[in-house]
Amino acid sequence: MLQPVISGTGVYTPDQIITNAELVQTFNAYTDKMNAKNQAAIDTGEMEPLGHSSEEFVFNASGIQQRFVMDKTGILDPDVMHPHLPQRSDEEPGIMAEMAVDACIKALAQADRNADEVDLVICAASNHERAYPAIAIEIQQLLGTSGFAFDMNVACSSATFGIQAACDMIRSGSVRRALVVNPEICSGHLEWRDRDCHFIFGDVATATLIECKEDATGDHFEILSTRCLTQFSNNIRNNNGFLRRSRPDGVKDRRDMQFMQNGRKVFKEVLPIVAGHISGHMNDLGIDKNDLKRLWLHQANKAMNDFIGRKVLGRVPDPDEQPNILQDYANTSSAGSIIAFSKYSDDLSPGDLGVICSFGAGYSVGSVIVKRA
Numbered sequence: 264m265l266q267p268v269i270s271g272t273g274v275y276t277p278d279q280i281i282t283n284a285e286l287v288q289t290f291n292a293y294t295d296k297m298n299a300k301n302q303a304a305i306d307t308g309e310m311e312p313l314g315h316s317s318e319e320f321v322f323n324a325s326g327i328q329q330r331f332v333m334d335k336t337g338i339l340d341p342d343v344m345h346p347h348l349p350q351r352s353d354e355e356p357g358i359m360a361e362m363a364v365d366a367c368i369k370a371l372a373q374a375d376r377n378a379d380e381v382d383l384v385i386c387a388a389s390n391h392e393r394a395y396p397a398i399a400i401e402i403q404q405l406l407g408t409s410g411f412a413f414d415m416n417v418a419c420s421s422a423t424f425g426i427q428a429a430c431d432m433i434r435s436g437s438v439r440r441a442l443v444v445n446p447e448i449c450s451g452h453l454e455w456r457d458r459d460c461h462f463i464f465g466d467v468a469t470a471t472l473i474e475c476k477e478d479a480t481g482d483h484f485e486i487l488s489t490r491c492l493t494q495f496s497n498n499i500r501n502n503n504g505f506l507r508r509s510r511p512d513g514v515k516d517r518r519d520m521q522f523m524q525n526g527r528k529v530f531k532e533v534l535p536i537v538a539g540h541i542s543g544h545m546n547d548l549g550i551d552k553n554d555l556k557r558l559w560l561h562q563a564n565k566a567m568n569d570f571i572g573r574k575v576l577g578r579v580p581d582p583d584e585q586p587n588i589l590q591d592y593a594n595t596s597s598a599g600s601i602i603a604f605s606k607y608s609d610d611l612s613p614g615d616l617g618v619i620c621s622f623g624a625g626y627s628v629g630s631v632i633v634k635r636a
């Protein structure tokens with residue numbers, strides 16, 4: 264079997280930032296407006312007034328300080344509370360494809376490869392801006408890659424599941440070189456009017472170039488093993504879909520047409536699954552926790568990452584052993600662990616071992632064990 268390696272990664276970061284202060288100011292202006300509008304119902308007890316959000320809560324509950332977004336004007340308008348992303352003509356590149364191409368070009372440059380040497384593009388993301396044709400095929404055309412391309416969605420685990428799919432094809436010889444790309448416009452499916460989650464997400468795109476070890480010319484990480492796991496749960500769910508107009512009230516402004524979660528349950532149920540998954544994967548490869556140099560975890564919540572790091576290593580990890588980027592990017596769904604890997608892997612020495620792990624809706628968990636070559 265051929266040995267897959269990661270020879271390049273790229274991150275596209277939008278140029279607009281929303282700080283917690285801006286976020287909370289808009290949210291509180293929105294709640295004040297709604298409460299004033301519904302004053303009569305609040306007075307009769309028919310309706311509970313909406314509560315304010317606070318910067319302290321957001322930072323303490325999540326570790327997030329800011330997020331990058333594709334459009335802040337709509338999100339920060341209390342009368343809008345979602346991004347404004349104008350419809351493009353069918354002849355223009357789609358917005359997801361455009362973000363993805365930027366990240367892919369960076370990954371190709373790092374590996375010193377041309378696009379036409381790539382024969383697979385997987386666009387692995389938690390949402391796709393249209394049903395078809397696949398965003399991945401548009402990316403293939405914009406970049407000029409050969410072979411084939413397809414979209415896949417395993418929510419926050421899309422990147423690691425995409426890496427496993429690409430690795431399996433490289434191992435078996437059906438493709439030679441693959442780009443797994445994760446354009447995430449989370450601001451489009453976040454309910455910015457919901458106090459419990461309005462602070463969670465941000466936008467970004469990441470790309471990972473995977474090729475055969477014998478082809479890699481520069482620095483790279485050998486992919487020793489990949490492992491995926493799923494277990495059904497409704498605790499992170501979005502009911503938006505192609506049957507929307509066929510359902511009574513389907514096209515109404517319904518809460519369940521955006522990201523919804525039972526955050527407490529997610530916290531409690533997902534953490535043991537993830538910690539057990541990583542430890543089991545390492546055990547099966549004969550890797551001791553003391554041999555692990557780095558954990559690049561999904562970037563949803565600082566407390567979650569602290570817990571997983573402690574469980575896997577059996578002690579409190581040093582900050583450089585388990586780097587977080589969520590304070591700057593917030594939760595960027597599938598892209599989070601790849602941003603962490605891209606920004607915090609150069610300093611590892613040949614032979615050093617690390618785990619990329621993403622997890623989330625499904626539930627789903629994917630782990631990729633890598634060794635610096």
Ligand code: COA
Binds near residue numbers: 458460530563567
């Ligand atoms: N500002 C101020 N107070 C807020 C608030 C906000 N924005 N949002 C919620 N609160 C209040 C709640 O009403 C609650 O008040 P109460 O105790 O009087 O009932 C209190 O703060 C605690 O709320 P809770 O939702 O229990 O907070 P939490 O500490 O569990 O943190 C999450 C919430 C979402 C950060 C946390 O559950 C979490 O990280 N879950 C992981 C899931 C995740 O991030 N998933 C993404 C996909 S992987």
